[in-house]
Amino acid sequence: MTDGTPAAPLLEVCEISVRFGALMALSRVSLEVQPGEVVAIIGPNGAGKTTLINCISGFYHPFEGRIRFAGRDRTHLSPPDVAELGIARTFQNVALFKGMSVLDNIMTGRLLKMRGSFVLEALYVGPAKRQEMEHRAFVERIIDFLEIQAIRKTSAGRLPYGLQKRVELARALAAEPKLLLLDEPMAGMNVEEKEDMCRFILDVNQEFGTTIALIEHDMGVVMDISDRVAVLDYGIKIADGKPDEVRQNPAVIDAYLGVTHS
Amino acid sequence: MIYREAGQFKTTYAADQAIFPIAQDRVVVALAIAAAFLVPPLAGSEYWLQAVLIPLLIYSLAAIGLNLLTGYAGQLSLGTGGFMAVGAYAAFKITTAFPQVNIIVVFLVSGLFAAGVGLLFGIPSLRIKGFYLAVATLAAQFFLVWLFNKVAWFSNYASSGTITAPPRTVFGVMVTGPEATAPARYVVALTLVVLFALAAKNLVRGRIGRSWMAIRDRDIAAEIIGVRPLRTKLLAFGISSFYCGVAGAELVFLYLGSAETLAFDITISFLILFMVIIGGLGSILGSFLGAAFIVLVPIFLTNAPHALGLSVPVALQKQVELMIFGGLILFFLIVEPHGLARLWQIAKEKLRLWPFPH
Known part of the structure; x- marks a missing residue:
């Protein structure tokens, strides 16, 4: 698919299905993400993109199929377990901790790396x-990287939307994830903010070597930044390949333009 | 002009994350603590110490405890009175069984008992949130008070069901019992509340506080960064109940002298909750401000007509007092829903710029 190297995929989603009542949100969807890749998951509204991300991050559990991460099966883990494996994500509608400062929000990304007893912490001494x-x-490095030095001490709830998205990315990065899942990182942004966000995503991929899977609606962005594109429609994966191949794929064009096969 | 941080450069992250990063704040707080230790014991009247300052400090401690749980971890609790009762009865049982143990140690151990009970009643918090959790903690309140009332063992089979603080000393000074002086009891209460407030502040500005606030603000996002909800909420219940337990023990041993379960009924749970809400959810300072508001304003209202030279019939005055007090609570909640602590913060922000407009 990508470059044919036999390296084991970082994430393997094998034929998973999710059903909500009578609705098949995902049926037998498979996806492989190679280490270091930027994979985009696209599709019309209700195609099951977010459901797929939610399965990977442990919010939903598929009733069939398997999810493997770094070679280990982890289909039925809870979100905190998934976080411990090194998967971080952002949300479609920003889920920051509004009552906390930007700095504290990003510091929460480090929680998994922190250890200690509450007695020592109550005394605030030593370790x-x-x-x-x-x-x-460490968090200051991420703040520098994402250019949000000026809003460090601002309460997260008071920030404009574009910056909130950036802080959410910072929080995910603070966890030093192996795999970063971005659910519509550019939704609701203006052109400049989108360009900034694209640059950050590519920088994260190149400088930290983080593998990224993202959902995005802006086709220009998707074609520009992703190594590979997977297309979902009505819970079924209809295409998977390099951006140019996918763009030519008649099934994809149909899904987007709503043409029916005759 | 006085309150200006210009020229105070921080060169380490430690300095930037200090509790009081601004030098003026440090000076004021140091002076305030020194004054609190020196002035009232030397200059305060018996009435002020016994009827105002000692309960103020004890309520502050309980309010800090509830604030950790409700203000920081976002778990609404109406069980405060019950957890305080556990502390009080545990302290009574321990100190009557082991009279030689230092009473401060007894307070701390009673806090641990309260923490244990708090953990138990915190378990439902994994499944239920908000008002429903408040109702579940209400069960703790009623059950615990009922238990201490019903089982005579807890009050050492006293016929009246009353527990009385026996005389105990710290460093040779009598601090509990009928012979303990008000200044001695005051200093013990003050020392404990200062140390515990510092500990609480350290907790909330570090790893644990962040995981609490994460659960409070967005539990789903908290889980995705690896915060385990049950463990985090239970820790909040445990530590919060520890504070409430110590405060409950102090309430009997340093303030009331003797008490029945009535002292820990639902009224006190509401009282502490009001202190936390008025003072400011999620603020250690707010716990003190809220306790001060609830304790001091009624006293002020009682004495105001006299000070103004008005003669008001006692019965009428009591009613008016309640009305004004209720009105003030409403006023503050409308003006600043985030409590007195937020007002204080706004005042400080304005003061930083004063006298310049920008």
Whole structure:
């Protein structure tokens, strides 16, 4: 599919199906994500894109099929377990912690890397204090990287939408994920904000080597930044390949333009 | 002009994450704590210490406890009175069984008992949220008070069901029992509340506080970054109940002297919850401000007509007092739903710019 290297895929989704009542949200969908790739998942509204992401991050569990990450089966893990494996995500409608500052929001991304006892932390001495400072230093690197130095101490709820999306990305990055799932990272943004976000996504991929799977509606963006595109329609994967191939694929064109086969 | 942070550069993250990053704040807080330790014991009247300041400190401690749970972790609780009762009865049982144990240690161990009970009643919080959780914690309130009332063992089979603080000393000074002086009891209460407030502040500005606030603000997003809801909520219930338990023990041993279960009924749960809401959810300072508001305003209202030279019939005055008090609570909640702590923060932000408009 991609470049034919035999490297084991980082994420393997094998024929998973999800049903909500009578609705088959996903039927026998498979997806492989190779290490270092940027994969876009596209499709019309209600195609099951977010359901797929929710399965990968442990919110939904498919009633059939398997999900393997880094070679291990992990179909039925809970979201915190998935986070521990090294999968981070952002949400379609920003899910920041509104009562906390931007800095604290990003620091929550480090929670999995922090250890300690509440007694030491109540005293704020020794390892507890040291660990706070180490993680603060790491978070500052991400703040620099995403150019949000000026809003560090601002309450997250007070930020404009575009910046909230960026802070959410920062929080996901703070966890140093192996796989980053982005659910419509550019929804509702203007052209400039979209360009910034594209640049950040590509930089994350190249500088940190993070594998990225993203859902996006803006076809220009998708074609520009992804190595591979998977197309869903009515819970079925109808195409998977390089952006140019997918663009030519008649099934994809039909799904988007609503042409019926005669 | 006085309150300006210009020229105060932080060169380490430690300095930036200090509790009071601005030098003026540090000075004011240090002075306030020094004054709190020195002035009232030396200059305060018996009435002020016994009837105002000691309960104020104890309620502050309980309010900090509830604020950790409700304000930081977002779990609404009406069981405060019950958890305080656990602390009080545990302290009574421990100190009558082991009279030689230092009473401060007894307070802390009673807090642990309350924490254990809090953990137990926190388990439903995994499944239920908001008002429904409040109702579940209400069960804790009623059950615990009923238990201490019903089982005579808890009050050492006293015929009246009353527990009385026996005389105990700390460093040779009598701090509980009928012979303990008000200043001695005041200093013990103040020391405990200062240390516990500091500990609470340290908790909420670090790893644990962030996981609490994450659960409070967006539990789904919290899970996705690896916060385990049950563990996090239970920790909040445990630590919160520990604070409430210590406060409950203090309430009997340092303030009331002797008490029945009536002292821990639902009224006190509501009282502490009001303190937290008026003071500011999610603020340690707010816990003190809220307790001060609830304790001081009625006293002020009682004395105001006299100070103004008005003679009001006692019965009428009591009614008016309640009406004004209720009105003030409404006023503050409308003006600033985030509590007195938020008002204080806004005042500080304005003061940073003053006297310049921008």
